Amino acid sequence: xxxxxxxxxxxxxxxxxxxxxxxxxxxxxxxxxxxxxxxxxxxxxxxxxxxxxxxxxxxxxxxxxxxxxxxxxxxxxxxxxxxxxxxxxxxxxxxxxxxxxxxxxxxxxxxxxxxxxxxxxxxxxxxxxxxxxxxxxxxxxxxxxxxxxxxxxxxxxxxxxxxxxxxxxxxxxxxxxxxxxxxxxxxxxxxxxxxxxxxxxxxxxxxxxxxxxxxxxxxxxxxxxxxxxxxxxxxxxxxxxxxxxxxxxxxxxxxxxxxxxxxxxxxxxxxxxxxxxxxxxxxxxxxxxxxxxxxxxxxxxxxxxxxxxxxxxxxxxxxxxxxxxxxxxxxxxxxxxxxxxxxxxxxxxxxxxxxxxxxxxxxxxxxxxxxx
Amino acid sequence: xxxxxxxxxxxxxxxxxxxxxxxxxxxxxxxxxxxxxxxxxxxxxxxxxxxxxxxxxxxxxxxxxxxxxxxxxxxxxxxxxxxxxxxxxxxxxxxxxxxxxxxxxxxxxxxxxxxxxxxxxxxxxxxxxxxxxxxxxxxxxxxxxxxxxxxxxxxxxxxxxxxxxxxxxxxxxxxxxxxxxxxxxxxxxxxxxxxxxxxxxxxxxxxxxxxxxxxxxxxxxxxxxxxxxxxxxxxxxxxxxxxxxxxxxxxxxxxxxxxxxxxxxxxxxxxxxxxxxxxxxxxxxxxxxxxxxxxxxxxxxxxxxxxxxxxxxxxxxxxxxxxxxxxxxxxxxxxxxxxxxxxxxxxxxxxxxxxxxxxxxxxxxxxxxxxx
DNA sequence: AGTCGCTTCGTGTACGTACACGAAAAAGGT
DNA sequence: ACCTTTTTCGTGTACGTACACGAAGCGACT
Numbered sequence: 001x002x003x004x005x006x007x008x009x010x011x012x013x014x015x016x017x018x019x020x021x022x023x024x025x026x027x028x029x030x031x032x033x034x035x036x037x038x039x040x041x042x043x044x045x046x047x048x049x050x051x052x053x054x055x056x057x058x059x060x061x062x063x064x065x066x067x068x069x070x071x072x073x074x075x076x077x078x079x080x081x082x083x084x085x086x087x088x089x090x091x092x093x094x095x096x097x098x099x100x101x102x103x104x105x106x107x108x109x110x111x112x113x114x115x116x117x118x119x120x121x122x123x124x125x126x127x128x129x130x131x132x133x134x135x136x137x138x139x140x141x142x143x144x145x146x147x148x149x150x151x152x153x154x155x156x157x158x159x160x161x162x163x164x165x166x167x168x169x170x171x172x173x174x175x176x177x178x179x180x181x182x183x184x185x186x187x188x189x190x191x192x193x194x195x196x197x198x199x200x201x202x203x204x205x206x207x208x209x210x211x212x213x214x215x216x217x218x219x220x221x222x223x224x225x226x227x228x229x230x231x232x233x234x235x236x237x238x239x240x241x242x243x244x245x246x247x248x249x250x251x252x253x254x255x256x257x258x259x260x261x262x263x264x265x266x267x268x269x270x271x272x273x274x275x276x277x278x279x280x281x282x283x284x285x286x287x288x289x290x291x292x293x294x295x296x297x298x299x300x301x302x303x304x305x306x307x308x309x310x311x312x313x314x315x316x317x318x319x320x321x322x323x324x325x326x327x328x329x330x331x332x333x334x335x336x337x338x339x340x341x342x343x344x345x346x347x348x349x350x351x352x353x354x355x356x357x358x359x360x361x362x363x364x365x366x367x368x369x370x371x372x
Numbered sequence: 373x374x375x376x377x378x379x380x381x382x383x384x385x386x387x388x389x390x391x392x393x394x395x396x397x398x399x400x401x402x403x404x405x406x407x408x409x410x411x412x413x414x415x416x417x418x419x420x421x422x423x424x425x426x427x428x429x430x431x432x433x434x435x436x437x438x439x440x441x442x443x444x445x446x447x448x449x450x451x452x453x454x455x456x457x458x459x460x461x462x463x464x465x466x467x468x469x470x471x472x473x474x475x476x477x478x479x480x481x482x483x484x485x486x487x488x489x490x491x492x493x494x495x496x497x498x499x500x501x502x503x504x505x506x507x508x509x510x511x512x513x514x515x516x517x518x519x520x521x522x523x524x525x526x527x528x529x530x531x532x533x534x535x536x537x538x539x540x541x542x543x544x545x546x547x548x549x550x551x552x553x554x555x556x557x558x559x560x561x562x563x564x565x566x567x568x569x570x571x572x573x574x575x576x577x578x579x580x581x582x583x584x585x586x587x588x589x590x591x592x593x594x595x596x597x598x599x600x601x602x603x604x605x606x607x608x609x610x611x612x613x614x615x616x617x618x619x620x621x622x623x624x625x626x627x628x629x630x631x632x633x634x635x636x637x638x639x640x641x642x643x644x645x646x647x648x649x650x651x652x653x654x655x656x657x658x659x660x661x662x663x664x665x666x667x668x669x670x671x672x673x674x675x676x677x678x679x680x681x682x683x684x685x686x687x688x689x690x691x692x693x694x695x696x697x698x699x700x701x702x703x704x705x706x707x708x709x710x711x712x713x714x715x716x717x718x719x720x721x722x723x724x725x726x727x728x729x730x731x732x733x734x735x736x737x738x739x740x741x742x743x744x
Numbered sequence: 745a746g747t748c749g750c751t752t753c754g755t756g757t758a759c760g761t762a763c764a765c766g767a768a769a770a771a772g773g774t
Numbered sequence: 775a776c777c778t779t780t781t782t783c784g785t786g787t788a789c790g791t792a793c794a795c796g797a798a799g800c801g802a803c804t
Contacts, residue, residue: 054429
């Protein structure tokens with residue numbers, strides 16, 4: 001059971017040449033049924049696994065994986081966190097003749113996205129790592145791609161596609177967890193909870209709010225709270241957010257806590273501090289984006305839920321590598337754990353330099369990242 | 373700036389043979405100062421990086437790393453979590469001719485530990501991954517090891533050694549964070565907080581309790597609470613723990629929350645539920661070991677702090693690989709993030725099967741884990 | 745000049761796989 | 775019987791690196 005299983009050894013046992021063994025291993029023609037059977041038996045018996053080092057060297061091929069995701073600066077910089085993980089994996093895999101080309105698209109510009117997808121259908125490279133936002137455009141495009149090209153989803157999945165693996169968050173559980181955090185933070189305070197939905201169409205956000213609601217439904221009568229869901233497209237820029245929040249607090253009932261079900265909690269946090277409403281109003285949001293980290297340090301945000309975007313990007317690329325280069329079997333989907341952050345466990349080094357780099361880099365989309 | 377920089381190319385440019393270039397690259401003798409200089413210049417100019425695939429193939433060497441850690445079943449199974457990460461990395465690296473030999477020792481038996489260390493000093497292999505518990509025995513042994521053998525610490529570090537990298541938790545911050553969680557959970561309740569120290573000599577536990585105390589000192593007068601630290605060696609088995617807790621609640625003042633600063637919180641959680649004291653007493657502990665996960669599901673433990681033992685083991689081995697096999701530069705120490713777990717974000721699959729496997733495996737210590 | 749020793753360098757082989765080319769053997773046709 | 779086609783297989787070369795061996799070149803000494 002040593003690693004002694006080489007092509008040469010198989011050839012010796014089967015009393016043929018390595019060329020013949022090679023043909024059998026690659027399913028090429030030109031081998032009699034008889035010897036093929038004999039070789040197959042020996043291969044199975046020895047548990048032969050080709051030496052990847054030698055294979056890679058011999059093939060002398062450079063693999064190209066393409067990553068497709070929204071611009072790193074969108075969603076308050078959430079995608080930069082994913083991109084970071086992708087680049088880390090790209091660095092680690094560069095020694096094995098793997099190049100990674102990252103294409104960022106504007107998630108508010110379907111036309112440019114469609115154009116990008118067309119290009120990818122034409123030149124998919126050896127594998128794709130895809131953030132499946134905008135499924136309406138994505139799914140048909142995936143159908144047109146050469147079926148031999150594997151793809152992996154990160155940051156969620158969509159129906160109607162057959163990815164090698166999907167690495168994603170459990171948005172519903174995240175919302176449920178956010179409910180628990182909210183209850184802890186607002187314990188004893190009077191008032192309703194407000195769940196802000198900044199992208200009415202986004203599936204993740206919807207699920208988070210559903211989970212949030214479910215938590216309070218599941219609580220006994222003692223802890224049950226009224227939750228009001230509000231759609232607000234104003235949570236993009238400081239000015240519009242401020243106007244929206246002014247109105248919300250002026251007109252509505254007393255508010256004990258706010259859930260911002262995407263990564264723009266810092267806009268609400270900033271407003272709460274500026275308007276002197278922070279006392280008495282808990283704030284829970286998503287993702288360790290720079291703005292949220294800052295706002296949490298300043299005391300605006302109380303709690304952040306996060307789903308390891310770095311690890312998702314990294315793991316996604318590594319899965320592609322394992323499947324395409326190492327030809328290992330698919331290990332199924334991954335559901336990353338839900339992380340909770342308070343002021344006391346914010347990462348010491350939020351790597352602002354690295355994030356700034358990413359933000360800068362996004363200007364030149366479609367770069368090839370390599371190292372060799 | 374392509375990856376075209378091969379030995380052959382350098383030889384062509386320097387008008388020598390590849391053998392000569394090879395001698396220069398490996399610092400071997402037999403090259404005139406003149407040509408050496410010329411080749412060095414070209415190497416630097418081209419930014420030559422040897423092809424690891426080819427090197428590995430040619431060297432035809434199997435690397436052996438040794439991992440040294442307490443028995444997987446000790447500390448309520450904490451080490452099994454680390455071991456899991458180590459095995460994952462071992463699996464990923466097996467394709468590159470890396471074998472990992474794991475030695476588990478009894479952390480309550482210094483003699484056997486010393487014997488193991490002696491063996492490791494004699495046969496350190498190509499690198500070591502070490503959990504630096506029992507520094508009194510470890511540090512002198514490390515001093516006797518061939519200085520060419522690199523070692524990486526995980527789950528903490530110790531003074532007096534020079535590891536390639538140290539991957540560790542920030543125990544003090546963890547305790548501080550636990551303070552915040554305790555305050556949230558026990559909000560409004562009367563009573564003191566008790567911090568239980570199960571290993572008076574363990575540095576991590578000490579630091580956690582220090583951080584916990586610091587949190588309440590840092591709170592304003594409004595939230596400041598009395599914290600009583602208790603050493604208790606009874607937190608090992610259910611019976612002794614029960615007796616201890618019985619006494620503690622009978623004799624002491626009213627208790628609003630308990631901090632178990634190691635991974636045996638489940639013993640306390642079980643007792644609280646059985647004795648009907650759970651209402652009114654928050655419980656915070658450490659690590660996602662099977663017992664704690666169960667107890668949290670049952671409602672005994674309210675909150676667990678964790679420091680990614682899986683990732684620590686995995687990253688540790690990968691660092692060794694990078695340093696020894698890839699000859700990449702050291703990237704410095706790692707401080708893993710502090711994770712918080714409540715019932716709502718417990719991992720869906722605590723992999724009980726995998727954990728059981730590990731517990732079984734520890735019977736046969738010192739196995740070699742490989743795949744090829 | 746011849747031999748020895750030394751420095752300096754080139755050549756050959758190996759690692760394990762992939763694939764092209766061509767040789768030998770078998771099958772088909774007249 | 776002979777030639778052609780097809781099947782079946784072996785050999786050779788390449789990938790890029792590591793290292794052993796031995797061939798030049800040079801000076802020094804007998």
